[in-house]
Amino acid sequence: MLGLALPSFAAGSLPAQLAFSTQPLAHLRLLDIAVIVVYFAMVVWIGFYLKGQSNTSEEFFMAGREMTAWIAGLSFVSANLGSLELMGWAGSAYQYGILATHWYWIGAIPAMVFLGLVMMPFYYVSKTHSVPGYLDLRYGREASTVAAVSFAIEMILMSGVNMFAMAVVMKVVLGWDMTFSIFVSSVAVAVYVGLGGLRSAIFNEVLQFVLIWGGALLVPILGLIQTGGVDGLKRQIMHNMKTMTGGTVAGDSYFHMWRDLGSFSANPMGVHWTGIVFGLGFVISFGYWTTDFLVVQRVLAARNLRAARMAPIIASFFKMATPFIVILPGLLGLVLLQNPDGSRRTLVGEDVVAACGENSGGAIAKVDVCQTALSKTTLTPTEQQKVLDGGVNGELHSYNQALPLMMVRYLGPGLLGLGITALIAGFMSGMAGNVSAFSTVWTYDIYKALINKKGSDSHYVLVGRLSILIGVAISIGAAYLVMHAHGIMDYVQALFSIFIAPLLAAILLGMFWKRATRMAGFIGLLAGILFSASLFMWVKLTPAALASVALSPDAKPMAENVFRALWAFLFSAILIIGISLVTKARTDADLNGLVYGATVLPKEEPVAWYRSEYTWALVVAVLFVALNIIFW
């Protein structure tokens, strides 16, 4: 869930929220509590109901491969619509303007369409149960084991981070005890995924999708009414622009996605168009949407090849619409958020919030540290003094709180409960997605492949159920580990970006180049992961190295992710090509069903043009181009 979208949360910043927040942002009424309780009752009901339909391994791990295109598609997009994404990208929109939309459009749409039209047939025809399973068929056990072990570790740690993140958000927004949040969410997830398997996880993801739209859509609608529409919003942001950017960025940069990407210093995000197109639009996006088993598993559960191809295309429409409930509230927050005295509330970075943390007496613990941090913000001297003096008008809030603050601004009893439930659902389905993917990879690609090859079908289902319970237990441990050693969160969140680029190189070359060999796949994947991890550690230990990785002294941390992914992909791809050319390839017959050019794809029944995946892919492409031109 955290996968693709790692905005300001990626800086290990969640723990920092705790440092300052003593007063919760919102107070729930009885009606709000009722809304939350109904949600928990519903997910547990679904788990018990689906238990009877999850008896065989195919049913438990692959949801019986009987999902419609709509259900698989909504689940596919929902697996990436977690609460950290919602809050993090709303905060990024507040910081960077509509540049953040790149992560929803070029960072998703081309890859989703490519998965549906080009890659899905190979995943589906090979009847693989997982992405490491495909690597096993294509390259052999070695590459598969590297992918399976790294993915399993990543999933279980990510589940712990999700659990911890939810506990932090509930603590900051509602004042809930963190242990209570961790306990309730983990029990609910263990019950509904342990009973219903992947089918239950998918059902809950679709439910979460509806809740997020139902809970969050009202905020931008009311916000736009209050600003006088998009034009009013634009006018007011322009009016405030100087103080928000410190005058370093062109006035209307907040509204342009491409115009100011010609130089690192001309846009608020500090990125270059090459990084956005090749790093984000190709490596990170294709790596995530086409090879991350967490999302691909949802499409593999489709009931036939056409449904599997349509699912990502259906999902891409909703992905394109998501900025309306994520980016827009962030932009609206720029002009609408107010302090209790009516003055404009300026949000700041998590580092500033942490630097101005309070002591037990309610006063700022380290005034000099806080002063230094405040001096680097866009707060005016008067506003900085208010913070140092304390009091309600001097409260600091981070960028990541933009969305909850907007919710509190507009949503009264009942509606606020719905918004909070949407956040809880986002976190819980994130955890459920992590543990269900972990369970499949652990059971099929590690336990069955390396430990016990001769178990019965029911034995593997039992192993799957137990691995979910054990996975949840380890996740709880990981959550507490992060809670007590905050720096670990950085490393856990970096795992995704370290693994995904080499994996993409191995899968793309394996799927579209017959010559790629077993040894090349294994060495390319393993060495690529080590190379990517080395780049990460280099920048971590020597921050100045960012300028070398991102090729510019003006590059900001956001640029590091995209360029590191690009270099790791190229490193792996060159290694795989080089080794393949000097080792023996498999025969075409051996590669049937696995590689383009060696596979006879099954003929699909003809359908009317308006039901064809190609028609809808074309509509997506036209919309995608049009939106990028409109917001150029």
Place this chain on the structure above:
Amino acid sequence: MHGSKIPIWFFIGVLLSIYGALIVGYGLFEVATGQLADVQLKELHAPLWWGGTLLVLGVLYVIKFRPRKVE
């Protein structure tokens, strides 16, 4: 959903109906008593129309996707 007795859309319909009813109920209470919640744009009575939308959608989904006996 194919092969399932209760489709996911039915669960969604039930959830939206309950939420819609709760939120509309609160909206009616606000209108009847004049005690509006302390939020921005409260005069637009969002609980009434947003809750109403959820309720209508929920009821439509419950009716359309209600479980039927399989022959």
